[in-house]
Amino acid sequence: MNKAARTKQFIVEKTAPVFNEKGYAGTSLTDMTNATGLTKGSIYGNFANKDEVALAAFEYNIRQITDIIRQEKAKHDTYRGKLLAYVHTYNNFLKHPFPAGGCPILNTATEADDTHPALKERAAWALGKWKEAVMQDITRGILQGEFDKDTPVEQAALTILAMVEGCLMITKLTGKMHYRNAIMQSLETFIREL
Amino acid sequence: MNKAARTKQFIVEKTAPVFNEKGYAGTSLTDMTNATGLTKGSIYGNFANKDEVALAAFEYNIRQITDIIRQEKAKHDTYRGKLLAYVHTYNNFLKHPFPAGGCPILNTATEADDTHPALKERAAWALGKWKEAVMQDITRGILQGEFDKDTPVEQAALTILAMVEGCLMITKLTGKMHYRNAIMQSLETFIREL
DNA sequence: TTAAAAATATACCAATCGGTATAATAATTC
DNA sequence: GAATTATTATACCGATTGGTATATTTTTAA
Numbered sequence: 001m002n003k004a005a006r007t008k009q010f011i012v013e014k015t016a017p018v019f020n021e022k023g024y025a026g027t028s029l030t031d032m033t034n035a036t037g038l039t040k041g042s043i044y045g046n047f048a049n050k051d052e053v054a055l056a057a058f059e060y061n062i063r064q065i066t067d068i069i070r071q072e073k074a075k076h077d078t079y080r081g082k083l084l085a086y087v088h089t090y091n092n093f094l095k096h097p098f099p100a101g102g103c104p105i106l107n108t109a110t111e112a113d114d115t116h117p118a119l120k121e122r123a124a125w126a127l128g129k130w131k132e133a134v135m136q137d138i139t140r141g142i143l144q145g146e147f148d149k150d151t152p153v154e155q156a157a158l159t160i161l162a163m164v165e166g167c168l169m170i171t172k173l174t175g176k177m178h179y180r181n182a183i184m185q186s187l188e189t190f191i192r193e194l
Numbered sequence: 195m196n197k198a199a200r201t202k203q204f205i206v207e208k209t210a211p212v213f214n215e216k217g218y219a220g221t222s223l224t225d226m227t228n229a230t231g232l233t234k235g236s237i238y239g240n241f242a243n244k245d246e247v248a249l250a251a252f253e254y255n256i257r258q259i260t261d262i263i264r265q266e267k268a269k270h271d272t273y274r275g276k277l278l279a280y281v282h283t284y285n286n287f288l289k290h291p292f293p294a295g296g297c298p299i300l301n302t303a304t305e306a307d308d309t310h311p312a313l314k315e316r317a318a319w320a321l322g323k324w325k326e327a328v329m330q331d332i333t334r335g336i337l338q339g340e341f342d343k344d345t346p347v348e349q350a351a352l353t354i355l356a357m358v359e360g361c362l363m364i365t366k367l368t369g370k371m372h373y374r375n376a377i378m379q380s381l382e383t384f385i386r387e388l
Numbered sequence: 389t390t391a392a393a394a395a396t397a398t399a400c401c402a403a404t405c406g407g408t409a410t411a412a413t414a415a416t417t418c
Numbered sequence: 419g420a421a422t423t424a425t426t427a428t429a430c431c432g433a434t435t436g437g438t439a440t441a442t443t444t445t446t447a448a
Contacts, residue, residue: 021308026219042426109367110304114215124367158373159380165363166356173303173318179352186353197445223436236396
């Protein structure tokens with residue numbers, strides 16, 4: 001890993017939380033130089049434009065979360081346990097190195113909707129991957145006899161995603177932790193009833 | 195209603211969809227003059243600054259939705275019917291004059307989180323009002339014997355909100371209508387099981 | 389209808405935006 | 419260790435940002 005690659009990585013790591021908190025349009029080059037301590041020339045020597053940094057930062061934030069989830073899922077053998085890992089992870093997300101600013105998919109979905117199609121595409125892709133992962137857990141759980149074999153797999157997966165994202169949004173907006181606990185309680189019930 | 199008040203209203207109506215689509219930071223004064231056909235001087239003669247217009251536009255978008263929901267709820271006598279009105283309204287929201295850009299609470303929650311505290315406060319307030327309305331429907335439904343008397347009222351209300359907002363986010367990001375239908379199906383089931 | 393008041397348009401402000409050419413510096417290769 | 423290449427900093431670009439002072443036009447009240 002040569003100097004250039006290291007600096008590139010450094011820029012991504014330092015700007016990722018800023019992009020996630022302030023959004024794409026809200027993050028200026030000045031924010032980026034402040035976050036990194038580097039100058040504009042230095043940043044533009046490693047990236048073609050702000051878009052490239054934003055995209056790389058988004059990927060970084062996504063990977064941050066998927067790594068945590070994968071780790072937590074691995075702790076459980078049953079597929080119900082793996083699904084419940086979402087509940088417990090998000091319910092204690094202060095314990096984990098979650099990206100500052102919350103869920104990057106949620107953040108990107110609303111802002112980049114009309115303004116930044118490339119970023120929106122990445123966010124949609126990430127959501128799709130997440131959906132597939134949950135669907136796979138449900139499908140395998142059905143095969144293992146853990147879940148009802150008549151479970152509508154895609155619908156259940158989408159419902160889990162919606163509850164998690166809705167929960168994150170409400171918690172972020174209100175700051176009330178018992179709101180989060182309440183919604184996560186419902187999600188747990190939903191998963192246990194599959 | 196004198197000229198000034200009419201112009202103020204006109205500015206709000208024309209800029210409200212722009213703010214909701216592009217966000218607060220993403221909407222420039224040029225966007226506002228384009229949307230209204232007025233000049234900067236004219237806008238600043240009626241509002242102190244961009245903040246004031248953004249706040250008024252947010253209130254306008256919120257009222258737009260609450261009016262529709264109130265109307266749809268009034269069509270049903272039962273409280274279960276009133277709750278299901280959320281499902282049916284959002285499921286056919288193309289039929290209604292919903293604000294362009296989707297749910298203003300969702301849009302504001304993510305963007306204004308760190309950047310615009312006043313707007314965030316209004317969004318949190320609107321969400322709180324919504325939560326209270328749903329809780330009231332559930333409480334009255336319990337008194338009427340429609341719902342199980344052991345229903346955790348606040349938890350159920352928050353879950354409904356989370357599912358709706360999560361659904362809106364996923365639909366906005368992916369554009370897939372059958373995702374929306376699936377999640378709304380789960381919400382309907384949830385309400386019917388209260 | 390005319391005078392006072394209010395609303396709108398024009399022209400401008402400093403500051404910041406994203407981006408770049410060039411010079412200086414550091415890393416790499418021979 | 420010297421030469422070359424890659425990386426970073428400086429200084430600047432035009433365009434756009436939010437905002438304002440002033441002039442002009444339009445409402446409103448007498």
